[in-house]
Amino acid sequence: MVAGPLATPERLSFELASCRVKDVALRRYRDTDRAGCLAVMRTNVPRYFLQREVNGFGEWLANRTSPYFVVERDGDRIVGCGGYRIDQASGVAHLVWGMIASDIHRRGLGSLLFAKRLDEIRGQSGVHEVWVDTSQHSQGFFERLGFVVQSKSANGHGDGIDSVRMRLALRSP
Numbered sequence: 001m002v003a004g005p006l007a008t009p010e011r012l013s014f015e016l017a018s019c020r021v022k023d024v025a026l027r028r029y030r031d032t033d034r035a036g037c038l039a040v041m042r043t044n045v046p047r048y049f050l051q052r053e054v055n056g057f058g059e060w061l062a063n064r065t066s067p068y069f070v071v072e073r074d075g076d077r078i079v080g081c082g083g084y085r086i087d088q089a090s091g092v093a094h095l096v097w098g099m100i101a102s103d104i105h106r107r108g109l110g111s112l113l114f115a116k117r118l119d120e121i122r123g124q125s126g127v128h129e130v131w132v133d134t135s136q137h138s139q140g141f142f143e144r145l146g147f148v149v150q151s152k153s154a155n156g157h158g159d160g161i162d163s164v165r166m167r168l169a170l171r172s173p
Helices: 009-017 031-043 051-063 109-122 139-144
Strands: 024-028 068-073 077-087 092-100 129-134 148-158 161-169
Touching: 024 109, 031 051, 031 068, 031 077, 031 092, 068 092, 068 109, 077 109, 092 109, 129 139, 139 148, 139 161
Parallel strands: 092 129
Antiparallel strands: 024 068, 068 077, 077 092, 129 161, 148 161
């Protein structure tokens, strides 16, 4: 991974080129993707998500109002998903419900999904930072992308899953 304090277009181009899983497509979420996204989440329970969050995620998918994407492999298997929302008044973007199937972690797909979301966020005028509320298990991933820890709360998401709030300052393109 390219070193540097902030996610830059050059760094993201490197991330995309170094993705170690082939035959991958990234596209916008469709209502028919719900079951596939829920299946991805279930592969990440209980390490990254609590069982009780699965229903909440399903409800969020049914009622979402912000951009959301899926990562497909081999033409039709959903292996990842994630989105973002923007608070226009504050100029802050928030990453939401990002995940990759646990059997293919550490192969570049999380970086691919992040790059797509960041590219879209950068296209929004007035957005100057990105926040994510993650766990201690994903903290290192986001640190490698340039995020900085702003606060931590032990068991903040539930037993054994800390809440780690992180921030990424954006440069102008």
